[in-house]
Amino acid sequence: MDLWKYREWTVDQTCQYLEEQGLGEWQAKFRENNISGVTLQYLTEQHLKDMDIRQIGDSLKILDSIRKLWQITGQGKVFNDPIHGHIELHPLLIKIIDTPQFQRLRNIKQLGGAYFVYPGASHNRFEHSLGVAYLAGELVDALSRRQPELQISPSDILCVQFAGLCHDLGHGPFSHLFDGKFIPKARPGVNWKHEDATVKMLDHLVERNNLREAMEQYGLELPRDLDFIKEMIHPKALTKETPWPHKGRGQEKSFLYEIVSNSTNGIDVDKFDYFARDSHHLGIQNNFDHRRFLKFARVCEVDGEKQKHICSRDKEEWNLIDMFNTRTGLHRRAYQHTVTKIIEIMISDAFLKADQFMKLSTAIDDMEAYTKLTDHVFEQILNSSSADLAEARQILRNITCRRLYKCLGQTQANEPMEVTQEMIQSWETELAQADPPHSFHDVSLQSQDFIVNVIELDYGMKEKDPIDNVRFYCKNDLTKAYQIRKDQVSKLLPEHFAEQLIRVYCKKRDKKSLEAAGKHFVKWCMDRNFSKPQDGDIIAPELTPLKPNWLNSSDKDGEHGSCKDVKPGKVNGPTKAKTKLFK
Known part of the structure; x- marks a missing residue:
């Protein structure tokens, strides 16, 4: 019941308003005289006397409550929304x-x-x-x-x-x-x-x-x-x-x-x-x-x-x-x-480079400054000519020109972990230090070349149904x-309601560095006892067979050959490896 729409009130709604204003004793009089919202606006002291409300104090209270409605009546607005009409x-x-x-x-x-x-x-x-x-x-x-x-x-x-x-x-x-x-x-x-x-x-x-x-x-x-x-x-x-x-x-x-x-x-x-x-x-x-x-x-x-x-x-x-x-x-x-997450990571990197000069992070302490902080900061950095913002500007230019960080793959731990920023930094160091066989010795990979992004997926209540x-x-x-209960609904509902995905990206974009980084990633997953990346057999076919619990069921049974039979040099060459990705 909107006060500003009082002219649309029924008799019951008018009486409800009287009750809220502490004037409930007069509801019967209003019902008896069929006073609705449309007639409420014309009510005078004489009308109240005719309704047998004769005490001046009572009349003034009722009229004052009606005047409040006049004061708050204003013009709402209608928006044409593409979703709700x-x-x-x-x-x-x-x-x-x-x-x-x-x-x-x-x-x-x-x-x-x-x-x-x-x-x-x-x-x-x-x-x-x-x-x-x-x-x-x-x-x-x-x-x-x-x-x-x-x-x-x-x-x-x-x-x-x-x-x-x-x-x-x-x-x-x-x-x-x-x-x-x-x-x-x-x-x-x-x-x-x-x-x-x-x-x-x-x-x-x-x-x-x-x-x-x-x-x-x-x-x-x-x-x-x-x-x-x-x-x-x-x-x-x-x-x-x-x-x-x-x-x-x-x-x-x-x-x-x-x-x-x-x-x-x-x-x-x-x-x-x-x-x-x-x-x-x-x-x-x-x-x-x-x-x-x-x-x-x-x-x-x-x-x-x-x-x-x-x-x-x-x-x-x-x-x-x-x-x-x-x-x-x-x-x-x-x-x-x-790709959404890659771009957001790159925008965040650009903001971090610019923060020491633009003080973006301090705006959260001052709502007047925060009012002026919007997506437009992207264009401010991108279009600036300041030497201080050169690194941030280059990252944003790479986004607009689609020179993005590359995703090496996705893995999962056996059990969800409480992941801290320190743990992520440690993982990035481990990725750089992973030493897979057949690695590219002329490629140098540092911890800052890797980005680990942990994704939490759930149904809205963490691991709970x-x-x-x-x-x-x-x-x-x-x-x-x-x-x-779930068993009263269907047996097709999921058993688990949350999962944790670990994605690894590489900032370097040249082919040789990406091949090396991919093998570092697969070796790191093996060392950490994480799940095999979906395309692990393609990225590092010489590594995945070394992990027994990573073998596909057909490999274990000796059917259709095995990744052990694949020669690394032929994976992307004329004779392509037949790798069974799905059972």
Whole structure:
């Protein structure tokens, strides 16, 4: 129920507003006289007397509440969005959008380096934020209409939309590249994430643009509602034993913290929008239907828990499984694409070279400076003539001319590891020191020629099955939530929900260095007892047979020959090796 749309209120919604204003005793009079939103604006003191509300104090309270509605009535805006169609946003949200701090999101690519791989991925954090604000409003409004007993107030709805709109304010240039790759190397002692910057930027936006008065004018209570908005953007993870940590709303409204950023099971409107939007721009099929989720979402109490949770119909488990599969698919095919990661590593390298002169990493301490830091820094470096930026400029020129670092391959450890920056540096040294037989003695490889990139892939909840944390209800009992176990759904679901990939790149690009680096990589995998790279038999056919557990099953059985029969000199020559890659 939006206050700024009070003219569209029904009689029931008008009475709900009276209740929220502490005037619930007059609901019966308003119902009896059929006072709806459209007639509310014409109500006078004489009309109140005619309705038998004769005490002057009572009349003045009612009229004052009506005047508040007149004051906050403003013009919202309609945006034509390629994903959600025509979306209308609250006037307060428009005031936020029309600030320099929010407008900077127009200049931050949603998918960072993926734009250099997928030409359609030119969308930005600005349009994504509008989409999240819209979906947040749709979900909370649907819950309010479906379950009036939840007592979701207009200020609750506005706060949820506000949080959806501002949830990505803290992203730096090229989105996750900035806080995931650049800052950890530029400032290794600082534990900083874009969520931290979002909260600081939101405070800066409100103060810099004098929005406190407007927020109060539109019915928000400060500082409580501003705390609530920030808590929804970055909610704390909860367990059954955890005392309620939030100040903005009590436990009876715990479900509101699951709309924008859901720390319980990862099902939230942020993902709904970026799955649909990213898939659209990447040209990848999105199998998850967020509109069905909105249709069937309900708030239920879960046995043994003090908090209420947003639950879905039992028949929707496959739609949610499709959602988690979509997430993993987007990571494999786009976000963690081999070339995407190479380009992001190169951009990060360029930023690190430029940091001592441009002070990029110090901007996170000053939101005024951070407001001016966007993807445009790429062009600033690329087009500069400063000698100080020569190294950084050359790296970016190599990107634009497609002279990229080369991927040597991908491997996996037997068990996932806690990988630190020190461990990665140690691995790069080991790669340079690996001494494979038949190595190129006239090629010199140093640790700085290698880059190790560790990729974590999961379904959104690390190694856990995310469906374990989802609760469902059935049509026969809309109030009772229960768990659906994996074995109740299908035997085709995965046994593992996370994996760790180790990719190795080489900065050198000449053929001889790359051949040598490839053999170093295969030998390093053998020494580390990692899995055999997919094309290991092609890169180093003289090495892979030396590792017994790397042999293909046909090699072990003596069928179709073996890599031992392959002569290294003939691999890329006229007589090509017949290597069985798949069983």
